[in-house]
Amino acid sequence: MIDSPTLLLDRDRALRNLHRMQDRAQAAGVGFRPHFKTHQSRAVGEWYREAGIDRITVSSIAMAEYFADAGWDDILVAFPLNPLALPRYQALGSRVRLATLVDNPAALAVIADGPEPTMDLYVDIDAGYGRTGVPADQADRVGALIDTIDAMSGLTFRGFYCHPGDTYHHADADERGAIHTRATDGLQALKQRFAAHTPRVLMGDTPGCSTADGFPGVDEITPGNFIFYDLVQASLGACDEDDIAIAMACPVVGHYPDRGEIVIHGGGVHFAKDVLEVDGRHVFGKLAERDGDGWRISRQALYLDSISQEHGIIRVPAERLNEFRVGDVVIVLPVHSCMTADAMGGYVDLNGVAIDHF
Amino acid sequence: MIDSPTLLLDRDRALRNLHRMQDRAQAAGVGFRPHFKTHQSRAVGEWYREAGIDRITVSSIAMAEYFADAGWDDILVAFPLNPLALPRYQALGSRVRLATLVDNPAALAVIADGPEPTMDLYVDIDAGYGRTGVPADQADRVGALIDTIDAMSGLTFRGFYCHPGDTYHHADADERGAIHTRATDGLQALKQRFAAHTPRVLMGDTPGCSTADGFPGVDEITPGNFIFYDLVQASLGACDEDDIAIAMACPVVGHYPDRGEIVIHGGGVHFAKDVLEVDGRHVFGKLAERDGDGWRISRQALYLDSISQEHGIIRVPAERLNEFRVGDVVIVLPVHSCMTADAMGGYVDLNGVAIDHF
Numbered sequence: 001m002i003d004s005p006t007l008l009l010d011r012d013r014a015l016r017n018l019h020r021m022q023d024r025a026q027a028a029g030v031g032f033r034p035h036f037k038t039h040q041s042r043a044v045g046e047w048y049r050e051a052g053i054d055r056i057t058v059s060s061i062a063m064a065e066y067f068a069d070a071g072w073d074d075i076l077v078a079f080p081l082n083p084l085a086l087p088r089y090q091a092l093g094s095r096v097r098l099a100t101l102v103d104n105p106a107a108l109a110v111i112a113d114g115p116e117p118t119m120d121l122y123v124d125i126d127a128g129y130g131r132t133g134v135p136a137d138q139a140d141r142v143g144a145l146i147d148t149i150d151a152m153s154g155l156t157f158r159g160f161y162c163h164p165g166d167t168y169h170h171a172d173a174d175e176r177g178a179i180h181t182r183a184t185d186g187l188q189a190l191k192q193r194f195a196a197h198t199p200r201v202l203m204g205d206t207p208g209c210s211t212a213d214g215f216p217g218v219d220e221i222t223p224g225n226f227i228f229y230d231l232v233q234a235s236l237g238a239c240d241e242d243d244i245a246i247a248m249a250c251p252v253v254g255h256y257p258d259r260g261e262i263v264i265h266g267g268g269v270h271f272a273k274d275v276l277e278v279d280g281r282h283v284f285g286k287l288a289e290r291d292g293d294g295w296r297i298s299r300q301a302l303y304l305d306s307i308s309q310e311h312g313i314i315r316v317p318a319e320r321l322n323e324f325r326v327g328d329v330v331i332v333l334p335v336h337s338c339m340t341a342d343a344m345g346g347y348v349d350l351n352g353v354a355i356d357h358f
Numbered sequence: 359m360i361d362s363p364t365l366l367l368d369r370d371r372a373l374r375n376l377h378r379m380q381d382r383a384q385a386a387g388v389g390f391r392p393h394f395k396t397h398q399s400r401a402v403g404e405w406y407r408e409a410g411i412d413r414i415t416v417s418s419i420a421m422a423e424y425f426a427d428a429g430w431d432d433i434l435v436a437f438p439l440n441p442l443a444l445p446r447y448q449a450l451g452s453r454v455r456l457a458t459l460v461d462n463p464a465a466l467a468v469i470a471d472g473p474e475p476t477m478d479l480y481v482d483i484d485a486g487y488g489r490t491g492v493p494a495d496q497a498d499r500v501g502a503l504i505d506t507i508d509a510m511s512g513l514t515f516r517g518f519y520c521h522p523g524d525t526y527h528h529a530d531a532d533e534r535g536a537i538h539t540r541a542t543d544g545l546q547a548l549k550q551r552f553a554a555h556t557p558r559v560l561m562g563d564t565p566g567c568s569t570a571d572g573f574p575g576v577d578e579i580t581p582g583n584f585i586f587y588d589l590v591q592a593s594l595g596a597c598d599e600d601d602i603a604i605a606m607a608c609p610v611v612g613h614y615p616d617r618g619e620i621v622i623h624g625g626g627v628h629f630a631k632d633v634l635e636v637d638g639r640h641v642f643g644k645l646a647e648r649d650g651d652g653w654r655i656s657r658q659a660l661y662l663d664s665i666s667q668e669h670g671i672i673r674v675p676a677e678r679l680n681e682f683r684v685g686d687v688v689i690v691l692p693v694h695s696c697m698t699a700d701a702m703g704g705y706v707d708l709n710g711v712a713i714d715h716f
Contacts, residue, residue: 003442004420037667059668060623062362079668080611082623083685084361104613106684131669132612132621165666253438254490255462263490265418265440269700273631308523309395309696310417310437311489326464327441338667342627343701 002329005270006249007340009347009355010294013245014227015047021209021226022051030215033057033076033202035224038338040358041347042070044227057222061088061100066358068096076100076202078161078222080124080132083110089117093154101161103134108148108155116154122161122202125190127183129166136162136186139193146197159200159219160190167207173237180208188217210238230337231276231286242297244333246341247288250312252328255321262324264304266312266332271304272339278303285332287314293350295331304332360687363628364607365698367705367713368652371603372585373405379567379584380409388573391415391434391560393582396696398716399705400428402585415580419446419458424716426454434458434560436519436580438482438490441468447475451512459519461492466506466513474512480519480560483548485541487524494520494544497551504555517558517577518548525565531595538566546575568596588695589634589644599655602691604699605646608670610686613679620682622662624670624690629662630697636661643690645672651708653689662690 018034025032034048037059045056045067055074058064064075065088077100081089092098099120102108111117123145126133134141142160149157164183167176187201203215204222210233215221228246229239248270254263266285275282285304288295300320306313312332316324324330334340341347347355376392383390392406395417403414403425413432416422422433423446435458439447450456457478460466469475481503484491492499500518507515522541525534545559561573562580568591573579586604587597606628612621624643633640643662646653658678664671670690674682682688692698699705705713 001442003440003446004418060362079623080621080684082361082609082611084359084609084687088361104684106613107611110685130617131666131671135616251440251442253440253465255464258493259488263438265437268630268632268697272626272701273697274626308489309700313489326438326462327468329442339626339631342667343630345703 002249002251004251005266005344007344007347008247008249008294008331009349010245010247011047011349013243014044017226017229017239017243017245018047018051021223024209025221028215030218031220033220033222034227035059035078035204035222036067037063038224039227039341040066041356042067043355045070045072057224061085061092063358064092064098068092073097076122076222078163080104081107081111081121083107086111086114086117089119090115093117093119099158101132102145102149103132105145105148108152111155112152116152118154120156120158121149122159123157125160125162125187127162127164127186128179129164131163131165133162136190139190142190143194146194157197157199159202160187162187162203164203164205164208167205168232168236171236173211176207176236177212180212184216184218191217206233207236207238225338228337228341231333231335232274235276241286241333244337246334246337246347247295248285248332248334248340249329250332252324252326252330255324255326257318257321260316260318260321262314262316264312264314264330265310266304267307267310269309270340270343271307271312271332271334272336272343273307274336274339276335281305283335284312285334288331288333290329290331360607360609362609363624363702365702365705366605366607366652366689367707368603369405369707371601372402375584375587375597375601375603376405376409379581382567383579386573388576389578391578391580392585393417393436393562393580394425395421396582397585397699398424399714400425401713403428403430415582419443419450421716422450422456426450431455434480434580436521438462439465439469439479441465444469444472444475447477448473451475451477457516459490460503460507461490463503463506466503466510469513470510474510476512478514478516479507480517481515483518483520483545485520485522485544486537487522489521489523491520494548497548500548501552504552515555515557517560518545520545520561522561522563522566525563526590526594529594531569534565534569534594538570542574542576549575564591565594565596583696586695586699589691589693590632593634599644599691602695604692604695604705605653606643606690606692606698607687608690610682610684610688613682613684615676615679618674618676618679620672620674620679622670622672622688623668624662625665625668627667628698628701629665629670629690629692630694630701631665632694632697634693639663641693642670643692646689646691648687648689
């Protein structure tokens with residue numbers, strides 16, 4: 001019985017997404033190291049394990065600790081090496097195969113002062129996204145980093161990692177394809193240049209991994225969002241709306257025919273505040289129809305138009321206002337599933353069973 | 359020792375904010391029922407209790423349960439009555455003095471079917487914000503709600519509540535003053551019209567309560583954000599930046615002189631994603647300077663310009679890039695403290711002591 005904002009997780013949809021991505025990786029002949037930052041759930045992790053996955057990606061050392069405690073023993077923290085957390089890398093590196101990213105010799109210099117963690121390092125490569133990483137065309141800097149790592153005792157250079165997250169900012173499939181190709185080209189050039197170090201190449205953003213024709217030169221893909229997908233991914237053509245595997249169930253608490261709006265219990269602390277532009281409107285979610293204990297896609301879409309801390313406002317055409325009453329529950333697909341899951345901190349599956357979140 | 363994103367809480371600044379608002383309420387001759395949705399902390403609640411506060415406001419029934427467990431026994435849930443949560447109102451109403459809002463007879467009709475909770479009701483009044491509430495000029499609808507409540511057994515009509523949240527959308531102090539006056543005028547008219555019911559009038563948004571000259575006709579003010587304030591409040595003139603009582607401490611993990619940027623561990627899952635426009639830039643936070651275990655306001659401001667799930671990007675002028683190194687910790691003031699506190703789910707005070715968050 002739903003009496004407050006609840007994040008529903010449809011296991012069937014999530015498993016379908018998982019198997020589809022796993023099939024894509026197998027068909028392309030690349031390994032699959034899924035990113036767990038989207039679901040952040042031990043229970044969902046078990047679904048991966050049952051599918052044969054034995055290595056994972058996370059986005060923080062804290063998340064790595066969480067999944068190490070759940071029995072994962074090959075973990076990449078796809079985030080820059082943080083010298084302040086050295087004791088945590090040391091502790092974790094002593095009990096699992098741990099890896100992280102580096103793009104700056106300063107981080108290595110700090111580490112060189114103390115007992116080194118036992119850890120693999122991937123040099124973070126920026127293929128144009130402009131967040132972290134050495135620009136792909138600065139091979140000399142890459143080489144200097146590899147040499148520095150090689151001179152250290154506990155750390156081992158393992159290869160290159162790239163997150164071409166700029167795919168998220170291009171609705172055009174050809175532009176995203178060009179970003180994907182630019183990334184694989186840059187990584188392949190580095191792989192050849194530093195072939196003596198037998199580097200492995202890891203990359204993966206969900207839009208690219210969901211639609212790219214191939215991954216030339218790539219050894220492992222590391223997408224994460226695909227397990228749930230969301231409205232952003234659907235807007236990019238990375239999935240259908242019917243693939244979205246989580247949805248918020250929210251009580252209707254207000255009904256305002258004068259303004260043509262209803263108000264739900266469901267706001268920024270539940271959805272987070274990622275925004276999607278749809279036909280010039282900025283929306284925070286899209287309504288689906290309840291269907292048994294789950295949902296189906298609505299033909300006539302309504303949107304979550306505005307949110308504050310606990311409230312959400314949905315504009316409803318006059319002729320549809322009588323479909324909603326105070327005391328109903330509506331289903332809302334999230335704009336950005338990673339952030340909504342993190343804001344909610346837990347799920348309920350369609351049988352009403354709670355599912356953990358870090 | 360900070361090794362990951364940490365939400366610092368400066369007790370001295372928070373207490374100063376608390377006492378200032380309490381003094382304003384006393385000077386205006388109104389009661390003070392602070393909103394706890396901003397801090398959501400039992401420990402911070404104790405600071406209020408030590409200041410003599412004995413009644414509080416919260417934004418959900420779950421938050422009311424949390425604070426009832428902490429010994430608060432006069433709690434207003436400033437959120438529309440949610441018929442789906444009836445058993446929770448029943449349970450909580452049997453052990454504390456509980457109140458909530460109503461603006462719709464449909465919610466009451468659902469409740470009338472079952473055993474009624476013992477609870478006070480305030481009719482939610484919309485003075486122009488347009489989120490929830492009966493429009494202030496629709497006295498007939500207000501009267502019908504009062505009559506319906508009076509005919510019920512467990513529920514008691516107590517008065518009117520208004521959240522004039524539109525003050526947040528007006529940087530101009532005169533416009534905000536007009537919104538405040540419109541709200542108090544509307545509430546006073548209703549108070550007179552329904553004087554036979556001896557209604558209490560509750561209202562309070564932090565911008566209005568921080569700056570208004572008076573609260574004519576108001577019995578209790580219910581602001582919440584003021585305990586911490588934030589960059590939005592400072593931009594509205596509701597506080598000085600130096601009043602902001604929480605700040606994120608974030609490790610520097612990337613340094614990019616070519617682009618004139620540094621990257622911190624601190625992203626959407628830490629700050630949430632509220633945005634403030636500053637001189638045409640959209641920013642997610644503003645840097646302060648470390649000062650002992652706390653911080654002071656920087657004369658030359660830098661901003662958190664971009665965030666993704668775990669990363670934050672700060673643009674730094676070339677001449678200042680050498681102030682920052684990988685392995686440093688920077689202090690970032692939040693755009694919206696309620697959302698940042700909720701995203702972080704806990705604080706650390708300036709002595710390193712953990713402080714709870716619901």
